[in-house]
Amino acid sequence: MTEQTYQRHSIEEYVVDSEPFYLPVADEIDIFEAAYAERVPILLKGPTGTGKTRFVEYMSWRVNQDRVKTGNPLSSLVTVACHEDLTASDLVGRYLLEPDGTRWIDGPLTRAVKHGGICYLDEVIEARKDTTVLIHPLADHRRLLHIEKLGEVIEAHPNFLMVISYNPGYQNALKDLKHSTRQRFVAIEFDFPPRDLEGPIIEHESGCNHETAQQLALLGEKIRNLIGQGLQEGASTRLLVYTGKLIERGIAPRRACEVAIVWGLTDDHEIQKSVMEVVTSIFE
Amino acid sequence: MTSAPDHSHVIAELEKHPAALLSAYEEAKDRVTSAIGPVSALKWAEEGVQLANLGARSWEAATEYYKASPLVVEIIGLPQFERWLESGAGLVDESPVVASSFFRASPSVLNTLAPRHIAGWAMLGSSLSKGTWKSSSLAARFFDISNDLVENVTFHELQLFVSLVQTLSNRSYDLASEALVLGQRVLPSVGEREELISLATVLAETSWREVRGSFEAAARVSLSVDRKLRRRYFSLTERLARSGMANVSAFMIESAASLARLPQEQQVVVLERAEELADISSEAVGAFLKTAPTVLERISTSQLDDWYQRGQEFLKENPDGGVAYFKLESQRAEQLLEALSSSIELDRVRGLLGMYANALAGTEVQLQSVSELAHKNIGWVSMELATTDGKNVFLPEMVDQRETKAENFSWLKVVTTHQVGHIEFNSFDFNFNGEAARFEDLRRRVADGIGAKPSATDVSSFFDMFPERALAADVFSVVEDARVDANLLQRYKGLKEHYYSVQEETLKARSPIHEMPAQKAMVELLIRLSLHQSENAQVPSQYVQQAQEIAALLRQVQDPLATVEDTAEATLRIYHLISQVPNEDVPPDEWEEADLSETEFSEPDAEAIVQNFQRQVEEGEEGEGGEEYESPEDVEYRGDFKPEMVQLLSKMKGQQGDSDDDSQEMAEGLTQEEIEQMLRDSSEVDFGDDAEVQQVASNMMKEAGSDAPDNPSGQGYNSLPHQDEDGGPLEPSEPRSFVYDEWDFRANDYRPRWCVVQERTAVAGETAFFQDTLQQYSGLMDQIRRQFESIRPETYRKHKRLPDGEDFDFDAAIEALIDLRGKVSPDDRIYWRRNKDERDVAVAFLLDMSASTAEAVEEGSRDGEWNAPGDPVAYTAWLRARRGETSRRPYKRIIDVEKESMVLLMTALEAIGDRYGVYGFSGFGRENVEFYVIKEIEEAFTDKAKRRLDKVAPLHATRMGPAIRHAAAKLAKTDAKTKFLFVISDGRPQDRGYSREGVEKEYAVQDTRMALMEARQSNITPFCLTVDRNGHDYLRTMAGDLGYEVLPDIMELPRRLPQLYKKITL
Secondary structure, three states: OOOOOOOOOOOHHHHOOOOOOOOOOOOOHHHHHHHHHOOOEEEEEEOOOOOHHHHHHHHHHHHHHHHHHOOOOOOOEEEEEHHHHHOOOHHHHHEEOOOOOEEEEOHHHHHHHHHHHHEEEEHHHHOOHHHHHHHHHHHHOOOEEHHHHHHHEEEEOOOOOEEEOOOOOOOOOHHHOOHHOOOOOEEEEOOOOOOHHHHHHHHHHOOOOOOHHHHHHHHHHHHOEEEEEOOOOOOHHHHHHHHHHHOOOOOOOHHHHHHHHHHHOOOOOOHHHHHHHHHHHOOO | OOOOOHHHHHHHHHHOOOOHHHHHHHHHHHHHHHHHHHHHHHHHHHHHHHHHHHHOOOOHHHHHHHHHEEEEEEEHHHHHHHHHHHHHHHHHHOOOHHHHHHHHHHHHHHHHHHHHHHHHHHHHHHHHHHOHHHHHEEEEEEEHHHHHHHHHHHHHHHHHHHHHHHHHHHHHHHHHHHHHHHHHHHHHOOOHHHHHHHHHHHHOOOHHHHHHHHHHHHHHHHHOHHHHHHHHHHHHHHHHHOOOOHHHHHHHHHHHHOOOOOHHHHHHHHHHHHHHOOOOOHHHHHHHHHHHHHHHHHHOOHHHHHHHHHHHHHHHHHHHHHHHHHOOOOHHHHHHHHOOOOOEHHHHHHHHHHHHHHHHHOOOOEEEEHHHHHHOOOOOOOOOOOOOOOOEEEEOEOOOOOOOOOHHHHHHHHHHHHHHHHHOHHHHHHOOOOOOOOOOOOOOHHHHOOOOOOOOHHHHHHHHHHOHHHHHHHHHHHHHHHHHHHHHHHHHHHHHHHHHHHHHHHHOOOOOOOOOOOHHHHHHHHHHHHHHOOEEEEEEHHHHHHHHHHHHHHHHOOOOOOOOOHHHHHHHHHHHHOOOOEEEOOHHHHHEEOOOOOOOOOOOOHHHHHHHHHHHHHHOOOOOOOOOOOOOOOHHOOOEEHHHHHHHHHHHHHHHHHOOOOOOOOOOOOOOOHHHHHHHHHHOOOOOOHHHHHHHHHHHHHHHOOOOOOOOOOOOOOOOOOOOOOOOOOOOOOOOEEEEEEEEEOOEEEEEEEEEEEEEOOOOOOOHHHHHHHHOEEEEEHHHHHHHHHHHOOOOOEEEEOOOEEEEEHHHHHHHHHHHHOOOOOOOOOOEEEEEEEOOOEEEEEOOOHHHHHOEEEOOOOHHHHHOOHHHHHHHHEEEEEEHHHHHHOEEEEHHHEEEEHHHHHHHHHHHHHHEEEEEEOOOOOOEEEEEEEEEEOOOOOHHHOOOOHHHHHHOEEEEEHHHHHHHHHHOOOOOEEEEEEEOOOOOOOOOOOOOOHHHHHHOOOOEEHHHHHHHHHHEEEEEEEEOOHHHHHHHHHOOOOOOEEEEOHHHHHHHHHHHHHHHHH
């Protein structure tokens, strides 16, 4: 008899049930809650590793807290990481061919729409342009999902909310989010947290000691000063957390920074050296 | 015994000749008689007669003979006298003129010349005389100058010299006599005459110019080369000359100048190596001797061996490359030098540390060398001390104080960090009324107490309060430096190790405090405390109390919360303490070791401080007596801290820019006079006289003005400054200038940092030109536009066997159906879809703007063009342009066609949405490759670009390599998937110095080729299009395997360029 060591959920039934760690930087929680109450779709923009995904998880957990008390069914979180080959039917669903005919299966978006929950489309502009056809009617007053192949229109569950994210930094100008899409969302900007907030985040997430966390936050700040001067993106909070974890596992701080931050940031040897000088200044 | 012999026959004979002869005889007779006796005297007299009778003009020689005799005979005595006479007589036979000179020169020459050489001397003269008039006068000349030579030169050397002159005389008597004069002038001052003459003799065979040059250079050699080495130096030079080196004199001058820079023990080493090299290549010897001092500045004598050996090996493999190596015009040489050297050159780490500084400061900090700042003459004078002007950091050009490279780098890193620290921790944001974090604010009270008025900057308002400004400024500097250091160490733990070791060394190197007068000693103590002197602080016993208070004050500032305002407060208090210490010598037994680490900080009595200030102000600047206060020595790693100058300069800059910032109270501008007054007051600058103050003030105003934003463009096409070609790597000195290597194909290596590309925005003209061209080519334009628009749909391609798509892919669908019938799970990828392959193209066009593009082109039938457009608006534009054009130029130039083609292409490109940049290039010399921006790649196509294109005009030369490298660098920055570089030229690349001896044309072509290859390697597809009908010969080499086209008829360009573009980029 094999023991099941993992948790399996149907995609629309995945609920964030323990509180994720999230440290608010500004009023983003209030904004989200207000928008959620009105079911106004939300756009999270900001560079990679600034906590967008974590924020959605946290909010998904948070909006469920009232329901826990009242015993209402919990709202799920459906996350779709978009990539350049993601088509509309990947989201909506498709017919599967089977020996004795065909069978329709719903895509993740359809499931979220039917079941009611937060559908989070991460890095949405990476997806193919035909996905916008789906997003638009869902993201305005209509709240409808058209399933062309079935000839159906589904009205979204009252608890359904669309959240999308995008990173204005590294996509080129041609791949910008269309205005007609942008203007259907409330936008919450994410950026790297200030040093005095990032320190505690790193400390909490990585479990490293207070001083190391402070130093990592300082390093993050200094490296981000170089964005646009050789670096396209700064070191994300996520990378800093990883570094903290390595240090906590006994890797020498300078070495941990080198492998977790410097080499990941850029392939340009000169810039690597400069960043390394910053590292050696901060860490003994 | 007869009485005096009768001379009457002699007299009679002499009377036949001009009277001068007889009188010479009579004048000499008595002295000669008394010297040699009457009998010999008669013989003497008769000899004269014989001489006189030898020929038509021999009486002149006889006259000189008589005149010289009394002196000669007195010098050499009778037996020698006869030999002398014999020699003279022999000369008269040849030429009386020569003989005259011989006799005339004798009295003085024989003073020094050994009698045994008399005959030899005469022979030397005679050897020059060949019976012609010119040769005689040369020989005569020889005797005339003999005295100077004989006095300084051995007879053997004289012989050598004469034989040199003789060799020269075979070619030209003028040269020979010039050589005589030169010898007279130079030989006495040269020690190694034999060697020099021997060298000159070798040179005489090829070039007189070189003989003269070598003589002249020899004097310099004597001054520069160590005495013991000169002989070797000359024989080396001779060897080189023998091996056929051209331009020996230039070699001598250059090598002498460079050896002069070396001490004797290094001269030996260098010369030894040079001798070895002489076996391989004479050119390399010259190069090596010339660069050796530069090389030795960077590496030690023993490391020179390694460097030299590598060069020598290289030289054997590839002579041109080896020479370039020794000239330091090769990357290999530079790299090896860099690897060997323990010193750190700012240039090499500028990028690295620059980015580091940016990261720390959070603003864009540029690293520059301090000498650049000193040259600006805006108040900073030190050539060594690091400093900052609040925006940029200035560092020494070379750091070489430590043993190893790593240590030198650490030192420079500490220095850089400290300067950046002033920016990071806001040293220059001092606000007179700002609140201090660790002290009670006393500034206002003191200022009010003494009735001080605010000055133009906060720092000067603060310093103005102190009667002894220099003392206050010193204290402020030390305290602020200490605050910055403390902050840095607190924040950057990794720096600790280096920082402490630098501080420790600094401490050790400071002059003994005992020798300082008390007041200075107190400041010195402050410095030492700031450098973390922890134990054994020596304090004058009398002032231990004060020292303890100072230490406590300093600790307040070293708290991480302290701001620059705290520094000011601490300065006030410390000044209060130190200014009351008289600057008197302290006897050695009145010092004691004090523990300064314990004292608790307590706010001193504010009222006492205010009163003390008031009292000092009333008493005037005289302190408490003693010597005048003098600053202790600098702390090198902390450099030069000038908060007052920085605030003044930044205020001046603020004035120049927008005045809508928050400096309301200071809104009225500073006049030159006010600035001068501030400079005079400031203790941060020392001035000789008023003129200097004025100069600095006006330089500062210029500096402040030059920083005003948005003025890089519009420099216009001025004529170019001409600079020398010689010399090594260049530096980009101006903004928007860039340095590139150049490929030397003979050396098979890059010449490092060889060309400076100056980027400029092209001057804007009118847009009419653009409209006009479109009008003119409207038919063609339509056609091109249609062609280009058709590019788009072509990029759709059908993708099959997809899980989803526009429609069924029938093949796949049928297979799936068959599977279904067979009860097998089919593959569900049964759709097809058109996939738009995104066209993601960036292209840079590089237009040749060389002078040759001014050439007129033959125009075929252009009658169509004369038809005025029907549309009235277009017509007016057409007419205006027409008029403008005809009044300027009735013909079309190559560049005009280039421009027209660009108009069409740019319009077409707008239709397909490719990103593109348009640039022009020209220039003159490697220091000045001009690169004109007409449109940047990422810039939107606006009227600006149209206007700039209008003004594109023929300029100077065509150094293609650097222009291509620069354009490629721009392309490399874009993230397009496909990148192209189009070079449109009218001929081969050429420029001053864009060549190498013997392979002038080839060099430029090869560098251009290399530039194109480099572009290729960074994923850029280069393409060369030329309208030079003879373009095939060099384009084949230059771009053979890359892609090029020669357009036989330039008028085809407007049509062909878009076609080509389409063909290549699809």
